[in-house]
Structure formats: structure tokens, C-alpha cells
Amino acid sequence: MNNKDRLSMLSFAKDLPNVCSLAGLLCTMFAIYFAVTGNFIASIISILWAVLFDWFDGIIARKMKGRTKEQSDFGGQLDSMIDIVSFGVFPALLLLSYGEYSLWFMPGAFIIVASCAIRLSYFNIYGLIDSKTYMGLSVDNNGIILAFVFLFEVFFSHSVFSIILYVSVLSLAGLNLSSIPTPKLAGKWVYILTAYVVILSIIFGWILWNKVE
Numbered sequence: 001m002n003n004k005d006r007l008s009m010l011s012f013a014k015d016l017p018n019v020c021s022l023a024g025l026l027c028t029m030f031a032i033y034f035a036v037t038g039n040f041i042a043s044i045i046s047i048l049w050a051v052l053f054d055w056f057d058g059i060i061a062r063k064m065k066g067r068t069k070e071q072s073d074f075g076g077q078l079d080s081m082i083d084i085v086s087f088g089v090f091p092a093l094l095l096l097s098y099g100e101y102s103l104w105f106m107p108g109a110f111i112i113v114a115s116c117a118i119r120l121s122y123f124n125i126y127g128l129i130d131s132k133t134y135m136g137l138s139v140d141n142n143g144i145i146l147a148f149v150f151l152f153e154v155f156f157s158h159s160v161f162s163i164i165l166y167v168s169v170l171s172l173a174g175l176n177l178s179s180i181p182t183p184k185l186a187g188k189w190v191y192i193l194t195a196y197v198v199i200l201s202i203i204f205g206w207i208l209w210n211k212v213e
Contacts, residue, residue: 007070012071012074012075012078015067015071015074015075016060016064017057017058017060017061017064017075018057018074018075018078020053020056020057020060021053021054021057021075021078021079021082022078022082023053024049024050024051024052024053024054024057024082024086025050025082025085025086027046027047027049027050027053028046028047028050028082028085028086028090030042030043030046031043031044031046031047031050031086031090031094032089032090032093034046035090035093035094035097035098036093036097038097039208040094040097040098040150040153041150041204041207041208041211042204042208043090043094044146044147044150044200044204045200045201045204045205045208047086047090047143047146047147048143048144048147048196048197048200048201049197049201050086050090050143051086051140051143051144051193051197052193052194052197054079054082054083054086054140055140055190055193056190057075057079058079059190061075076124080120080123080124083116083120083139083140084113084116084117084120086140086143087116087139087140087142087143088112088113088115088116088117088139088142089113089116090143091112091142091143091146091169091172092108092109092110092112092113092169093109094146094165095108095109095112095165095166095169096109098158098161098162098165099162099165099166105162105166108166108169108170109169111169111170111173112142112169112170112172112173114173115172115173115174115176115177116139116142116173116176118177119136119139119176119177120139122135128184129181131184132183132184132186133181133182133183133184134181134182134183134184135178135179135180135181135182136175136176136177136178136179136180136182137172137175137176137178137180137182138182138184139176141172141175142172142176144193144196145168145172146165146168146169146172147200147204148200149164149165149168150204151200151203152164154207
């Protein structure tokens with residue numbers, strides 16, 4: 001392909017699935033901001049919505065007609081890059097911030113970013129085991145599971161929960177890189193995930209509201 005045939009970079013940003021992906025990235029940026037400033041509940045609400053946008057970009061792409069191969073390939077690369085930020089870098093920063101930036105938390109932060117990068121690179125080469133099965137835990141589940149873990153934060157002291165969070169992050173990294181077959185969640189799972197995000201957002205919003213008062 002010569003330069004005259006190439007589309008501009010910004011032309012891909014106008015593609016609706018990519019707009020959805022970028023909306024998810026914006027949610028992740030809010031999640032990172034709230035995490036580094038110590039507002040962990042707000043950061044969890046933000047990453048939940050990042051997960052939802054991550055799911056819907058693929059759904060929109062599959063339903064759209066007339067998308068070119070270049071648009072499809074670009075969307076896949078964009079999604080992968082955003083996934084590293086959302087489900088690798090964000091958990092790392094969440095862990096570091098919750099651990100008050102102690103160097104003891106740096107190994108866990110590095111491991112989750114590295115495992116996410118390795119997994120996504122591997123997936124970009126090999127893809128699914130079959131049309132309905134991933135090898136290992138898909139990285140978007142990192143945000144879903146961390147949100148669930150944070151439901152129990154109120155029952156522990158900060159120091160104890162920091163250890164729980166550390167173990168959770170390391171466990172997710174291990175599952176991301178494992179050879180365990182896991183199902184690709186689609187169909188009715190989209191409605192379940194949407195309900196999950198809305199319900200947890202309400203719960204965490206209520207917790208956040210009570211903290212402000």
C-alpha cells in the first residue's frame with residue numbers, strides 16, 4: 001500500500017467501535033487519576049465502566065456492516081493497547097497507591113503489567129483456542145474481579161486489605177498467563193455484565209456518598 005492509499009490516523013478515531021474503545025480509555029484515565037489521589041472507590045467505579053465499554057466496542061464492530069479490513073485491524077490493535085492500560089497499568093497503580101507507594105508493592109505492580117503485556121501479545125498471535133474459548137483468564141476480567149474484591153474493603157483495616165489486594169493482583173496475573181481454558185463470555189453475558197456494572201456502581205456510589213457526608 002502506497003502513501004496515497006493510506007487513511008489518516010484520525011479517520012480511524014471516527015469509527016464508532018473505536019470511539020467506544022476511546023470512551024473506555026477515558027474511563028480508565030479517570031480510574032488512574034482517582035487511584036493515585038487515593039479515592040479508591042471512585043477509581044473502581046471508573047474501571048467498571050471501562051470494562052463495559054471494552055465489551056461493547058466488539059459488539060458494535062460485529063454488528064456494523066461495511067467496515068474495511070484496515071478498520072477491523074486498527075480496531076483490534078487499538079483495543080489491545082487500551083487493554084494494557086486498563087487492565088495492566090491501572091491495577092498496578094491501584095496496588096501502588098493503596099500500598100502508599102512502598103517499594104514492597106513494586107514487584108506486584110510490575111508482574112501485573114508484564115503479565116498483561118505478555119498475554120495480549122500472545123493473544124494477538126494465536127487468538128482463541130476455538131471460537132468460544134480463551135487460554136487463561138481474559139484481562140478484562142481483572143477489572144471485574146478487582147471491583148468485587150473491593151466490596152469487602154470495609155471489613156478490613158487498610159494494612160490487611162493491602163495484603164489482600166496484593167494477593168489478588170498476583171493471582172490475576174497468574175490466571176492471565178495460565179493455560180486454563182476459560183469461556184469467552186458473550187450473548188446473555190453482556191446483559192449480566194451490564195447489570196453487574198450498574199449494581200456495583202450504585203453500591204460503590206452509596207459508599208462514596210456516605211464517606212463524603
